Amino acid sequence: MAKDYSKLEKDDLLKVIEKLESRKKYGLIWDEEKTKEQFEKESENALPVLKEVKSKEIKTDPKKPTNILIEGDNYHALSVLNYTHQGKIDVIYIDPPYNTGNKDFKYNDNFVEKDDTYRHSKWLSFMSKRLRLAKNLLKEDGVAFISIDDNEASQLKLLCNEIFGEDNLLDVFYIQVRYAGKSLNEKDNFQKLIEQVFIYAKNKYLFTPNKPSTEYNTDTFKFKIIEKVNGEEITLGKKKVVIFKPGQYEITEEKPNINLLKGTWASGSVLKGNTSGKFFHNYIEDRKNIDGLCVLYKVYGIGEDGIGYRYFTGPKKETATKGLFYSGIPLIRRAEIESGNGSQKESPIINFYDFSGDFGNIRHEGGMDFRSGKKPTRLLKMLINLHKNKDVSVLDFFAGSGSTGHAVLSLNEDDDGNRSFLLCTNNEENICTDVCYPRIKNVIKGHQSVEAIAGNLKYYKTAFVKNSISRDDLKMRITRECTEMICLREGIFDEVKAKPDYHIFEQNGRIMGVYYSMERDSLAQLKKELDKMEGEKILYCFTFDPLGLDKNDFADWQGVSLEPIPQKILDIYEQIYEY
Missing domain, CATH: 3.40.1350 (Trna Endonuclease; Chain: A, domain 1)
Incomplete structure (x- = not known):
């Protein structure tokens, strides 16, 4: 029922006007008054604390970190963690309810149906409160991963832009979760194969991801350039340049070694993103009408290889515009190679991954038969490993079946890491006591033919002080x-x-x-x-x-x-x- 503002006192009307004036002009706006959660009423009379369930403690290796599982409403758990862990968490991963309308999202103990007028408002209110508390827990160089599908993806992105800052959106990963062509429902016009993972840094300037790398390849350093004459000296772009015409130089190909040169075509993105490419584009590309074809240019003051100059070849045909530049191994790379430890070359992180096979075989991961919304540990390990450090603390406050805890333990086993996890989940349908906890116990102590991964766990429940x-x-x-x-x-x-x-x-x-x-x-x-x-x-x-x-x-x-x-x-x- 709408309020009758004509009956309000002056002071109350001023408060209403101030509230309306303070509302943002762009972004998400939803009806918060009609979407209050039950805990907001409960918290007026009680404050959350934690109580340990000693009988559920697991301790197999005192040298390993102590991991934490909290049973209770995640808002209460996050409230407690705002005292215990503010600014201490490195990585957050959450897989919140997708709000599909198919009994996957409960609000005030009732499932939210597709035809609920306040369906999106309830979900946004629910997520906003928790994400704001969670952000406080991240270190300044921390990162958050949030799984979602297109039911709430657009709303979630706007919400996270507001909470974390639009500039701190690092990327959106697109994850294939189903095989194409395997839908058995002929009534569907479209088959959804993709879910998303939003990646937000607390401060993008402080977070540096763990990029994929390969051994630096020296096989392409195989060219030697021989100057037969002194050449003609000119100035281009305020740099000393020596020109060699055809017959005045020779380029030979030899067995690769770190003292030779590598040839790179000055074309495409190289012309804009590379110092040598830019020089070629600005000063050499159009000189064939002046100097002729098949000319060698020796340009001083360019390069990171310590040679002091860089060779360029101009176009070889009248119709051509591109040429090559020849560079040595950068000094930093050379030092790494000569140290005997090798040199790693990093590559950009791609944003599409096919995990359909993993999702299809997920049913018994961790020795627990649980299918609803479970995420593969291989996916979670990949996300967690995007943080460079091996001793990070990982928080999941929609822990569900405990996949994140399993992934942390498994990743530590893979790379001898010292990561720890902190899981929060309610106990609806006994998911904490009968699924999440037994799964973590299975992983730590071993189950069936799966070997144990040493670790420790403390189990807490939220309680209240009136x-x-x-x-x-x-x-x-x-x-x-x-x-x-x-x-x-x-x-x-x-x-x-x-x-x-x-x-x-x-x-x-x-x-x-x-x-x-x-x-x-x-x-x-x-x-x-x-x-x-x-x-x-x-x-x-x-x-x-x-x-x-x-x-x-x-x-x-x-x-x-x-x-x-x-x-x-x-x-x-x-x-x-x-x-």
């Missing part, structure tokens, strides 16, 4: 419930001591104390415990003061970093939930 009229009461209660969040934030999980007022954790030479009490009576005992331990130390300590800890309480705590709780958690939640 809001309170008393701000101090809320601070005390959330402090008592935030231990797992702090462990996750620091990556320190092994509890070595638990007292009523404090706990102590240790991991890989790092030590963390968490002090819960408003009273300071047990601080001295905690300090004694920490003093006995060797390693990097950090203390999270409760305080009511929003400005932080009283330094007088910690005057003699040398070598211990201090972090107040829970104010930073509440500050982040206030931005997200406006509680």
